[in-house]
Amino acid sequence: MPFLNAQDAEVIRRRFAADLDSPVKLLLFLPATGGLALPGEDWQIAEYTRQILKEVAELSDKIQVEEYGLLSHGDVAQRYNVRLVPAIVFLGREDYGVRYLGLPAGYEFVTLLETIIAVSRGRGEVSEATRSVLAALPAAAHLQIFVTPT
Amino acid sequence: MESPRVTADIVEATEFPELARRYNVYAVPKIVINDTHEFVGALPEPHFITALARAVIGDGEGPLEETAEGAAEVEATPLDSGLGDDDV
Numbered sequence: 263m264p265f266l267n268a269q270d271a272e273v274i275r276r277r278f279a280a281d282l283d284s285p286v287k288l289l290l291f292l293p294a295t296g297g298l299a300l301p302g303e304d305w306q307i308a309e310y311t312r313q314i315l316k317e318v319a320e321l322s323d324k325i326q327v328e329e330y331g332l333l334s335h336g337d338v339a340q341r342y343n344v345r346l347v348p349a350i351v352f353l354g355r356e357d358y359g360v361r362y363l364g365l366p367a368g369y370e371f372v373t374l375l376e377t378i379i380a381v382s383r384g385r386g387e388v389s390e391a392t393r394s395v396l397a398a399l400p401a402a403a404h405l406q407i408f409v410t411p412t
Numbered sequence: 413m414e415s416p417r418v419t420a421d422i423v424e425a426t427e428f429p430e431l432a433r434r435y436n437v438y439a440v441p442k443i444v445i446n447d448t449h450e451f452v453g454a455l456p457e458p459h460f461i462t463a464l465a466r467a468v469i470g471d472g473e474g475p476l477e478e479t480a481e482g483a484a485e486v487e488a489t490p491l492d493s494g495l496g497d498d499d500v
Contacts, residue, residue: 307427346428358413363431364424373422386413392461396415403468405420408432408442410491 265314265367271321274375278322282382285324288315289351291344294333307365308348314366315350318374325378350374354381368411418464425491432491439490 266274292308312329319325330338332347342351342361350362358381366374380386388396425432425440435444443460444450449467 346431359416359419360413361419361421362424363421364427366424370422370424377422380413384413388414388461389457392457393414395461395465396418399415399417399465399468401468402417402419402446403464404446405418405464406431406435406444407420407422408425408435408437408440408444409422410425410440410489412489 264317265310266317271317274318275321277375278324278379281379282322282324284355284382284384285326286378286382287353288319288325288327288378289338289342289353290315290327290329291332291335291339291342291347291349291351292329293347294331310367311348311350311365314371314374318378324382352377352381355384358384365411370409370411373409437491 290312292312293305315327319327332339332344339345342357344351344361346363348364350366352358352360352362360377360381362370362374362377364370423431425437425442431437435442435450439452441454442450442452443463445464445467449463451463455463
């Protein structure tokens with residue numbers, strides 16, 4: 263059964279057509295083995311994530327999904343600093359350092375869509391005051407934002 | 413996106429319980445900055461960027477502790493509310 267119904271898919275398709283700018287590549291990192299869950303790996307969650315990304319990518323030719331195995335493509339995982347799966351790496355004109363760990367469903371589906379759009383545009387929706395603080399940051403900041411789908 | 417110095421992981425807390433435990437995530441959204449500073453709740457943008465800047469600069473007062481209490485705009489959801497009825 264598809265994740266998106268036809269009506270929602272159409273709304274998202276129109277939003278993407280209006281708001282996407284540069285092409286976006288979503289790198290999806292999956293558990294090591296197809297169907298065989300290793301301890302700590304939930305293949306079903308990975309499978310749902312894959313399904314959602316597939317359906318989202320079908321709504322715009324600017325969105326492309328590439329799948330990698332955490333172990334079978336260890337070099338790629340390392341390059342993008344991915345250690346846990348499922349993980350989505352969002353690439354726009356460059357790697358802005360944005361990752362999503364887990365299943366972007368429920369309320370977090372909106373997060374997925376908004377992140378795709380922001381990465382495509384290469385800028386977020388922040389004020390000039392925020393931009394000037396960010397420009398003056400003397401060192402790196404790594405944020406971990408813990409969320410749940412509800 | 414606005415700064416090459418800022419990177420972000422969005423973590424689905426229920427699917428990565430070991431990470432949630434490590435950072436004592438009892439309510440969401442919880443934001444952890446550079447493993448050292450943290451706050452709970454969706455802060456308004458000016459407060460958020462202030463918290464971020466203080467975490468990076470290090471304000472000498474130890475970990476920042478801004479919580480849902482006292483901030484009217486903050487919405488924090490207990491982590492265990494609604495678990496198990498996720499509409500996937």
